[in-house]
Amino acid sequence: MHPVRKQRLYIVLFIVIGASIAAGLIFYALRENMNLFYSPSDIATGKAPLDARIRAGGMVREGSVQRLGDDLEVRFVVTDYAHDVTVHYVGILPDLFSEGQGVVVTGQLVTPERFDATEVLAKHDEEYMPPEVSDALEKAGRVPQN
Amino acid sequence: MAIKWPLFFHKLGSPRWFYRIGGMWLPWMAALTSLLLLVGAVWGLAFAPEDFKQGNSYRIIYVHVPAAFIALAGYYVMALAGAVSLIWKMKVADIVLKCAAPIGAAMTVLALFSGAVWGKPTWGTWWVWDARNTSMLVLLFLYLGIYALYNSFEREEQAAKVCAVLALVGTVNIPIIYKSVDWWFTLHQPATLKITQASSMHASMWQPLLVMIAGFYLLYATLLIQRVRVEVLYRERRTRWVRDIVLQAGSVRK
Incomplete structure (x- = not known):
């Protein structure tokens, strides 16, 4: 890789990693408040x-x-x-x-x-099913988890 | 026809070649997009069974989830174009960066709006400031910010440089949106479609959803390529090849 491009690549990585660390610190500070x-x-x-x-x-x-x-x-x-x-x-x-x-x-x-x-x-939870399936589950004694 | 891949990618980096190759692909992509969206919508809205708890209102998922997928994936497309533009100074990457923003913003609006319409009957409210909704709203502002910022510069190279940096900083938000429902207590439910385990949705319901997601991805690609081609023509308006195309089109009309 061309040295100039390599340097630009490092700048890009620095921006992304730097922003991630900043965001990580912010959310660590906020913790429960989130x-x-x-x-x-x-x-x-x-x-x-x-x-x-x-x-x-x-x-x-x-x-x-x-x-x-x-x-x-x-x-x-x-x-x-x-x-x-x-x-x-x-x-x-x-x-x-x-x-x-x-x-x-x-x-x-x-x-x-x-x-x-x-x-x-x-x-709402992430369960989706047709009514027949939930009826069948109930009959089988397995209450659909919700 | 044997394609040499490295050469092929280099060609895509040239505006002229992108215009030509994109033009060859577009009709096929548009046709496939329409087919997938039509099949997915009819299957999902008319033939998939209703939900045991939500009834028919759950069908909004067939628009909401694909739109949200593209809103997130589209941001990575934009940020990657930004990185390429910063490192390699490719003209096409600058243009993709510019053109991806409004499409991504439209998808984000669609996801937010369909989510609100679903939230009213399901949760009992249009909007709640939980981590998922708020981070999604931040994504919309990022898209709009990049769009506005790009257009506020006179010189295209300068606009691309500044917007690329903003786009790269904004990538932090994407994993936050994705994981927000697992990291914090939110009103929004966790993901239904999972990569590593079985989906918590019945097969008769997620199959049309997959068709819709594929359709939305293709729709995004089609819109992006078309937008990029238009922008290429505008930026290269003073070159010979664009003039030739315009003259040709003119002579056909006569």
């Missing part, structure tokens, strides 16, 4: 602030969804299967909201166990 939400374990270990607007996320525990009265108030448990947090919400839930499904809720922690949500978003 996460969209706190997990129930984060909340249980006191990483999430009380009485501040935050997001929490996890799975809706099976059998935990309770309707209180005949209005839109609903209570459910969000879990990461290590710790739980109970979410209170008044409003319309997204179509994909169901037990065993992932959710991200926005609101504030009143106590480390109670979360008052102002918004509930459904978190």
Whole structure:
């Protein structure tokens, strides 16, 4: 390779590697702040602030969804299967909201166990299958993972 | 016809040869692109089964995922052209760098828009500032920034040099977009199509998706070659061979 071109190649590599290191340092500094939400374990270990607007996320525990009265108030448990947090919400839930499904809720922690949500978003997983396949899986006793 | 590959690549580096070879390939590529997109769209939208949970709204995946693939891959095409332009000072590389930006930006817009349309019924919101969505928005600004920067220079060589540096710095963002869903908690789900393990999608659904992805790759190549050819004609407008082409076209019309 021509020496001048070789030198230019080194400059190109320097730019790419330098930018990567800079980005790496930035994301190392941000770490936890890059996460969209706190997990129930984060909340249980006191990483999430009380009485501040935050997001929490996890799975809706099976059998935990309770309707209180005949209005839109609903209570459910969000879990990461290590710790739980109970979410209170008044409003319309997204179509994909169901037990065993992932959710991200926005609101504030009143106590480390109670979360008052102002918004509930459904978190979709990466599973896609036709209804017949999911029925067959259920019949076979293997609940589709979601 | 035996092609000597090193010679072939050198020829592609010359604007005149790129114009000719690209012109020979274009009709075939355009035909194949239309075929793949038509087959993929009809198969995916009409014949693939609906999803057990999302119903029909999941079909946006047949546009969203291919567009997002090209948005990322197209950035590497642009950055690689930038590197070649910096090291070897090839005219065609400068032109590819310039022409890849608006196509990449269009694909990014398509991915963001289709994602928002899917997000509303699925997540319950059009947009959320999670790592995946935000890094994808940064990609759009990179594309638009490079496009604007290139056009703000009078001298083409200077524009190519500055934009190549910006494009190379921006490559950092591509692995971040790709891995964001694994590194951090995001609302966006992890990848469905996986390279190393079985895909978490039923075969009847991912087969049309693969056709669409192949179709989008070809669409990108077709658009890029055509754009580069137009730019080649413009930049070489004072040369003999371009004048000959124009005169020929003129005489045919008469």
